[in-house]
Amino acid sequence: MTPIARSEASHAPDAHAGATHNVAVELLLEAGVVLAESLDLATTLGRVARLTVPRLADLCVIDLSDADGSIRQMAVASAEASVAEELSNLRERQQLDPAGEHPVARVIRSGTAERLSQMAGAQLRSFAAGSEHAQFMIDRGYHSALVAPLLARQRTLGALSVLRLGDGGPYEEGDLEVVSELARRAALAIDNARLFSEVRHVEQRLAAILANLAEAITLTDEQHRIVFANQAAADLLGAPTPEELMRATPQEIMERFLILDEQGRELGIEHMPRTRLFAGEAPVPLLVRNIVRATGEERWLIARPSPVNDPETGKLLYSVNVYEDVTEVKRAQIAESFMAEASRVLASSMDYTATLRQVARLAVPQLADWCAVDVIGEDGELERVATHHADPERLALAERLARHRSPSEDALGVPEVIRSGRARLYTDITPKALAAYASDAEHLAMLQEIGATSVLIVPLAAPTRTIGAITLVAAESLRRLFQSDMALAERLGRRAGTAVESARLYTARKRIADVLQSALLPESLPEIAGVQARALYRAAGELNRVGGDFYDICECGQGRWMLAIGDVCGKGPRAAGVTALARHTLRAAAMLGQSPERMLATLHEALTRQQTGADMCTVCLVMIEPREGGARLIVALAGHPLPVLIDAAGHARQIGRAGTLLGVVDQLRIHEVECELAPGETLLLYTDGVSEAGAPEHQIGDAGLLALCAEAPALSLESFLASIALAASERAPGGLRDDIALLGVRLENELR
Template sequence: MAARLGIGEDERSALAGPPWSVAAPVAATAIVAITVVDAIAGHFAIITALLVLAPLGCALVARWRDTALAAVLALVAALVSLAWNSDFGTTYAIGLVVVAVGGLVAVQIALLRAAGEVSGERFRLLAEIADIGSRPGSLTATVERVLEILVPVFADFARLDAAGGPLGERGALDVRPEVGRRPEAVVALGDGTAIAVPLQARGESLGFLEVAFGPTHRHYARSDVTFARVLAGRVALALDNAGLSRELSAAERQLDTVLDELAEAVTVMDAEGRVIYANDAALDLLRISSAEELYAAEPGDTMGRFAVHDEHGETVSLQRLPGFRLLSGEPDAEPLLVRNVVLATGEERWLVNKATAVIDEDGRTVRVVNVIEDVTESRRRELAQRLLADASRVLGASLDPGETLQHVAEAAVPALADWCGVDVPGAGGEIASVAVAHTDPQLVALARRLRERYPVRMDEQGRIGEVISTGATILVEGVTDEMLVAYALDDEHLEMLRAVGLGSLVMVPLAVGDQTLGALTLARTDPLRRFSAADVELAEELGRRAGTALLNARLYTEHAAISETLQRGLRPPELLDMPGFSAASRYRPAGAINLVGGDFYDAFPAGDGHMLIIGDVAGQGAEAAVLTGLARYTLRGVGQLTGDPSQALSRLNAALRDQPEMSLVTAVCAHLRADADPEANAARMLLANAGHPPPILVRAGAPVLVGRTETLAGAFDDGEWPCTEVALEHGDTLLLYTDGVIDTVGERGRFGEERLLECLRGAPADPPALLDRVDAALDAFQRGDQRDDTAMVAVRFVGAPVVATRRG
C-alpha cells in the first residue's frame, strides 16, 4: 500500500524549522547601517565587502529565507549607493557583481546547511527507532517510546494502528487525522498536513503509522513521504521485535515452568564452562540456595562440595564429566553414572550425567546442556537385588557352615561395605569370628589377627554381644578416634583398630524367626560414606538370609553325621572267613553320596556251617534303608538260630506283612557246610530263593543257574520257600547278585542274564578275579549314570577244613 500525503504550500521539509527567524531583521538592520556608513564615508570597496559579509554571516546561522532576504537587501543597498557614489564605472560594476554573487553563494550555503540539518534529524530519528528495535521490550513500552520520539519532532500528532485496533496515539486531538483505513491521498486538515504509511515487517502488514501537523508553520514536503516510508519500516521492525520478544518471553516463561517441573536437574553452560542456567531441580541437587550464586561460581567450584566416584570406585574429575568432555572438543560423550556424596552431610546419591552440545554455524560448541538424573532409588534397588541374588547363589553353593558364612561376607564386599565380618557364639562364652572379607586382602589377615589377639566374650559389654543377645540392629554413624581410644584395651589394640579402618558401621543379627545365630558386621572406611536407611534394611535382609543358610547348613551337618552313622551301620559288612571257602564282594549303591541303598548281603555262622544271604528291597531313600535293616537283621537272627534258609525267609515274610504299608523284598539264603571228612573234599549247599535272580554256579569255567525261584517275601501271608540242595565240588564258585547287575542299561538295552552267563564262561575261579571280570563288563556296557544299586558275592569251595584232634 502506497503512502498517502496531504501537501502544504511549499516543498520545505517539516524538519526544516520555521521559515523566518530573528536573523532576517538583524541582517536588514546591518545592511541599512552599512548603507548609511557608505553614504557618509563614500568608500565603496569597503562597503561592498561588508554587504557581501552580511548574507554570508546570515547563511551560517539563519534559515535560507533569511539569507535570501539579506542578499536582496545587500544588492538593493549597492544599487541605491549610486545616488551618492561619484566613482561610477568599472569598479562599481564589479562591486555590484560581487554583492550579487556573494548573495547567491550565501543562499546556497544556507540551503545546504538546512538540508544537512534535515538529514541529521532524520538519521537521529531513525537511529532512535532502531535503538528501540535492538532492545526488545514489551509491546506497550515500544509503542510509547516510538510516539515520544515522533511527537513533536516529526509531528504534532502521531498514531499507530494495528489490524485489531489502535495501539497508541500522542499529540493534540484537534489535529487527529482520519486516514488510517481510508484511501484518499490528501486529507483536509485546515492549514495542516498529514502522512499515513503502512507498517510492514517480514512481508506482513502490521497496521499504519499516521503523523500530522496542525495549522502551524510546519508542513510535510514530498521528501518527508519518502522518509516516512523508511521510518515506518523501522517502526514496524521495532514493533515486530517487541511482539517477538513478547512471544519469546512467554515461551521462555513457559520453558522455565516446564524445566522447573522436571524431576531431572538441567543446567546450561557457556563455552567457558560457566553455568548460565539451572532449573529448580538442579539447584536442589547441587545444594545451592540461588541461581545467582551458581552463575557467579567458577567452573569446578561447585564440584568441590561433593565426593564423586564412578561405579567402580574411581574418583571422577571435572574433565571426566560429559559436559566438559564436549567442551574439550570430543564429538560425543557417553552418559556417566557416578556415586555422589554430599561432603557436608554424607548423603549418598547415584546420578546419571548426560550432556548435549549446542553447535554454531562454524561447528563450534557454544553451549552445553547437562541433564542430571537422580537414580539413587533405582540404583539401590538394583544393587540390593544383585547383592541378594549373589548371596542366595553363594549361600546355596555349600552346606558347610564355615564356607556358608565366608560366602556371605564376600558377597557383601564391596557392594555394600568395605569390609564385613561374621561372628557366632563360641565355646566358653567367647564370640568366634568365623568369616572376614575386605576390599584390601592384606587387611583380612589383620582383622583375623585382631580377633585372635583380642577375643570378644558374650558377657563383656560390647556391641556384637548385644546384637547376638537382643537380636537388635546397631548403627554407628561416624566412628571417631575418641571412640576407638575408649574401646581399645592397649596401644597395640588401638593401632590395630585404626589400621582396620572404621568410618561407619552397622551390625545386624543372623536371625531365623526369634532365634539369633550370630551377628553380621558391615563397615565402611570412608566416614563420609554413611549407611542409609535403605542400606540398613538391605543388611538386615542379608542377615536373615545368612541366618537361614547357617541354620540349614548346621542342620545338614547334623543330619549328615547321623545319616553317615546309620548308613555305616546298614552298609553290608566285610565278609568273615568261612572255613573251607574263600569269598569276595562288590557293592555300589546308586548315587554319588549314598553309602547304603536297597541291596544288602551278609555272611554269618549258622548251625554246623555258615549262612550267606543277599537281597534287594523295593523302594528308595530312607524308607528303603529302614526296610534293608529289617530284612538283613531278620534273616541274620533266624538264620543263626535255625540254620534253615526256608525258615529264615518265612520269618522275613511275616515281619514284612506286619508293616503298615506293603513292603517287598527279594532274597536268596544259602546254607554252606563243608563235609566233615577232609578226604571227601566236598560241600553241601541248601538254597532258598524268594523272587531273587537265581545264583550262578561256575564249575570248570562253565556257568549254570541253580535253585528254584519262589514268590518274593512280603507279597502273601502263606508263602513257602522250600530249599534246594546243591552239591559243591572242589573249585566250584557260586555267584550271588542283585537285579542291578542284569538291569544295567547300555546302548543295546539291558545287560541281562545271558550276557552275565557269557561273561562268566571261562571266568577265573578266584572270587576277586571273577568279580573284577564282571565289573569290567558292566563298566564297558553301561551308558549314562548308574540307575540301581548293584551287589555281588562270590564264594569258592576250596576244600574241607582240616580239624585238629587232641590226644588224651
C-alpha cells in the same frame, strides 16, 4: 425401514412428510448425543455411521481427507455385517483417487453435497476405484446415494455417504438436507476432536518440560562453567542455591565428589559426557556412582547431555546436562543381583563355613570395605568363621584384632546383636568413642589402623533363633553405611542364617542316618575258612542312607554259612524297621538250622504279621558249605535278581531260579537250586540298584553286569566290587536313583 428410508406408496403425502420430519429430528437428536459423548474420533464416527442404518440407509461410509490429500475410510456400517467388512477390506486394497470421479472425491474437492437418485452399472463403473470395486458395487446393488461434505471452520474434512441397495426407492432432496445437517454436525465434532488432540499434545510437551525441570539441569559452556542451573541441580551438587553453584569453578565442583563408573573406575572431568560433547563426540548417557567426599553419601546418576547450537553458524554453544537420580532403582538392582548370587553360593554346599567365607568375599566391596562373620558353635562359643578385605595384607590386621576382647563388647558389639536379634548401625565413630571401646593401647592402635567410618552388624537369623552375626565396616573407600543399607544386610543375615541352620540340621540328620544304617548292616563280616568274603554298600543319597538294601553272613552250624542280600521297599524309619526285622529273622532261622526255602518262608510269615499295608522285601539267600575241593551252594530267591557265578577264566553266568516276592501273597513259590563253587571262582550277590543304574535306555542291565564280571579273576575281591559300584555311578551322572549293595565271596585255591 422407517418412513425416511422406505416410504410406502400407500401413505398420504402429508402423513409421509410428517413422519419423515419426525425421523429426521430423532436422528439428529441422537447424533447430537453421540457426538457429545466422546472426543475419540474412531469411536464417535463408528457410532454416527451406525445411527443411519437402517433408518436412513442400507450402508453408511465416512471418509476423511488426510493432510497429504489422500482419502481414508474411517467408519462403515451396514445392515449386513459381512458387507461392511468386505467393503473395508476392499477399500484398503483399492483406495479412492482424490482427483478421480468418485462422488466422495468430487464432494471433498467441491465442498458441495451430491444426490445420486439412481445409479446403474455403467455409472458405477465410471467412478469405481478399480474393477474389483465396480463389481462389488454392482453385486451389492448400489441403487441410490447421498454424499455430504464434512465442513467445519471453512475446511472440508471429508465426506459422509449413505446408500440404498437393491430395490429400495431413490433418495429425495429432503433426505439430502438431513444427511447434510448430520454431516455438518459430525464435521464440527471431528474438528473439535482434532483441536482437543492438539491441545493434549501441547499439554504433554509442557508436562515433559516440567518433569525435566524437576530433575537436576545445568547449562555449561565450552570452558565447563555452569551458566545456568535449577534448584534440583544445586541440591545435587552440594550448593545452597543455583547462583552459588554457578559461581564455583568446574574443578571446585569435581573435588566435592568421588565419581566412579559401574565397574568402580574413578572418572575425571574429561570423562564426563558434556566434555566429550564439546570434543566433537556424540556421547551416550553415562551412569555414574557419585559419592560425596565430606559425608560418604552415595547416589547413582545418569548424565544426559544435549547440544545447543548457534542457529546461524551451527557452532556448539552450550551443553544442556540433565542428571537423573536412579539411586533407588540401582540399589534395588544391586540388592537383587547380590542376593541372587549370595543365595546361589549358600545353596552350593552344606559346608556352611566355606560358603560363609564366599559370602564375605561377595560383600567386599559390594556392600562394605570389610566383612566378618561370627557363628555360635555347637559348644555355645562364638567363632569367627570368615573375615575379608580387598587387600589381603590387611587381613592379618583383622586376625590380630579378633584376638582382643573389649570390655564393652558384650554391650555394644556382636554379642549384643546376637542376644537382642536386632541390627545395630554405628556412624559416630569418633576418636573418643574408639578410646572408650579399646581394651588397651595396642587394641586402640589397631582400631585406628582399621579406620572405620561406620559399622553395621546384623544378626544371622535362623527361623527360630539367632545363631551369629555379620559385621560390615566402611573405611578407606569414603563410602558410609546408612540406614538404607540395613535392609539388604538384614536380608543377607536371614538368608545366611537359614542356610547355616539347614546345614546343621542336614549334618545332624546325616549323622543319625549313618549311625542307624550302621546298626542295620554288619559291623564286619565273619571269617570263613578257605573263603574270602567282602561287601560294599552305596546309598542313593546322603540322607537316604536309612533302610533300603541290606546284606549279612552268619554261621548256620555244621560248617554251613548263610549269605543273604535283600532290598526292602521304601526308605526312612519304616524301611529301617523292616530291614532290621528281615536281617534278624533270617539270622534266627539260620541258627535254628532251617533250609534256605524255610528261612524265606519264616521271613514271609513275619512280614505278613505286620500291620496292614506293611512291607515287601526281596531276598537272595545262598547256603554255602565249604569242603574238600570246592564248596556246595544252595540258592533260594524271593523276588530278587539272580546271583552271578564267575569262573577262574572270567566266564560269568546267573544261577538260581526266580521266586515269589516276600510279604505280598501267602502261597510262596521258592525253589532251591544246588550248584558247586570251585576254587578260584567268585560268587556275586547284588541288589537291583546295580543293574538298573542310569537312564532307562542306558542301564547296565543283566548283560552289562555279566560283561563287568569278566574282570573279576584279575582283580582282588575288594577291587572287583569297587569296579562294579563305579560303573553304576558312571551310568548315573546325576546321582544314583537306588541304593547299591554288593556281597561277594571267592573260594581260595587251597581250603584251610
